[in-house]
Amino acid sequence: MLGVVIANWNGEKILDKCLESFKLQEFTDYKLYIVDNGSKDKSLNIIRSYEELLNIELIELKENSGFAKANNLGIKKAIGDGCEYILTINNDTELEKDCLSNVMKNIEENKNEFDVYQLFMINFFDRHLCDATGITWDHRLLPSQLGYKQEIESITEKNNDLKGVCAGAAVYSAKSLKAVELENGDYFDSKFFAYYEDVDLSIRLFRKGFKAKLIKNAIIYHIHSATGVKTNGFKEYYMNRNMLVYTKRNLSEKQYNKYKYVYYKIIIANMKNNLNNPKVLKSLYRALIDGIKLAKETKSEVDI
Missing domain, CATH: 3.90.550.10 (Spore Coat Polysaccharide Biosynthesis Protein SpsA; Chain A)
Structure with a gap:
């Protein structure tokens, strides 16, 4: 079955x-x-x-x-x-x-x-x-x-x-x-x-x-994103926050420390692109702060 x-x-x-x-x-x-x-x-x-x-x-x-x-x-x-x-x-x-x-x-x-x-x-x-x-x-x-x-x-x-x-x-x-x-x-x-x-x-x-x-x-x-909301910051928050978490888990500590600033820049660039949308801008800022915190709590599963 x-x-x-x-x-x-x-x-x-x-x-x-x-x-x-x-x-x-x-x-x-x-x-x-x-x-x-x-x-x-x-x-x-x-x-x-x-x-x-x-x-x-x-x-x-x-x-x-x-x-x-x-x-x-x-x-x-x-x-x-x-x-x-x-x-x-x-x-x-x-x-x-x-x-x-x-x-x-x-x-x-x-x-x-x-x-x-x-x-x-x-x-x-x-x-x-x-x-x-x-x-x-x-x-x-x-x-x-x-x-x-x-x-x-x-x-x-x-x-x-x-x-x-x-x-x-x-x-x-x-x-x-x-x-x-x-x-x-x-x-x-x-x-x-x-x-x-x-x-x-x-x-x-x-x-x-x-x-x-x-x-x-x-x-x-x-129907792409039929149950998601594109404009209130929900999607932006979780996509950007979770990026910092799954990369931390699936890269070695050395790799993550090398690339994490690339991820930060992506989030900051997204913030700049949403300066006229306060809800999304606030969500992206929270995504960066919360993502960094969650990443610290997430153990790398890769030994390289």
């Missing part, structure tokens, strides 16, 4: 489309673990309306615990139920009807070589454009999202730069997740709350030798 984990927070406007596409899947041996982050809208009513149509386990949280913790809860449930593979998927997505069947076929054909898989994410509104085919990073661990806004015809099966996967539509083997489990039992680091938790996990998996593969015929349409 495939475990599918969906973290939801106030997703009433997008959940129907997502769950309806699961109802239409050709492959049916899956279970949905929907973790609701204390939604205040009609999300729970929508989810419950599908309980007789889909194999759903609803996990209700009293407050918004963040993307990372919600996914961890769902993953632990799935692994506990014996799922060998877990698909994490955003609630703002729609799957082609053969998506899961193509996922399982690819896993069966490639499981001796790969443990992590990226579904082919396409822009929901402009379906000739790619949204993501995975992630990569440079020597400073600064990440980039592969395929973003590229014409889908330009995306080839071979993607030699694929090092990790975007958790908005990614499959992880239970074996690989257990191998990189943090001391507190997290897979995604819960203190990240949101953003870059998939980069951190991907780097840890990559360091352990787990390889990632793009499944180009497993197509999913994504």
Whole structure:
């Protein structure tokens, strides 16, 4: 059985489309673990309306615990139920009807070589454009999202730069997740709350030798940042703060001390670009202060 984990927070406007596409899947041996982050809208009513149509386990949280913790809860449930593979998927997505069947076929054909898989994410509104085919990073661990806004015809099966996967539509083997489990039992680091938790996990998996593969015929349409807020500083805070944390964990002390000023400059540059937006500017300042503090508390897992 495939475990599918969906973290939801106030997703009433997008959940129907997502769950309806699961109802239409050709492959049916899956279970949905929907973790609701204390939604205040009609999300729970929508989810419950599908309980007789889909194999759903609803996990209700009293407050918004963040993307990372919600996914961890769902993953632990799935692994506990014996799922060998877990698909994490955003609630703002729609799957082609053969998506899961193509996922399982690819896993069966490639499981001796790969443990992590990226579904082919396409822009929901402009379906000739790619949204993501995975992630990569440079020597400073600064990440980039592969395929973003590229014409889908330009995306080839071979993607030699694929090092990790975007958790908005990614499959992880239970074996690989257990191998990189943090001391507190997290897979995604819960203190990240949101953003870059998939980069951190991907780097840890990559360091352990787990390889990632793009499944180009497993197509999913994504409404980019549908549940995120772009203008009030939320996204900017967590992206910039978390950058200082995941780099500290995944570089040696020597490497981090060498590159940390590059990260500081990135945050300061972001502050300069938002001088006319006081909310974002304040959030970026807090991100720098909090990020430095959290980085000091984060132990490097690399000995070089």
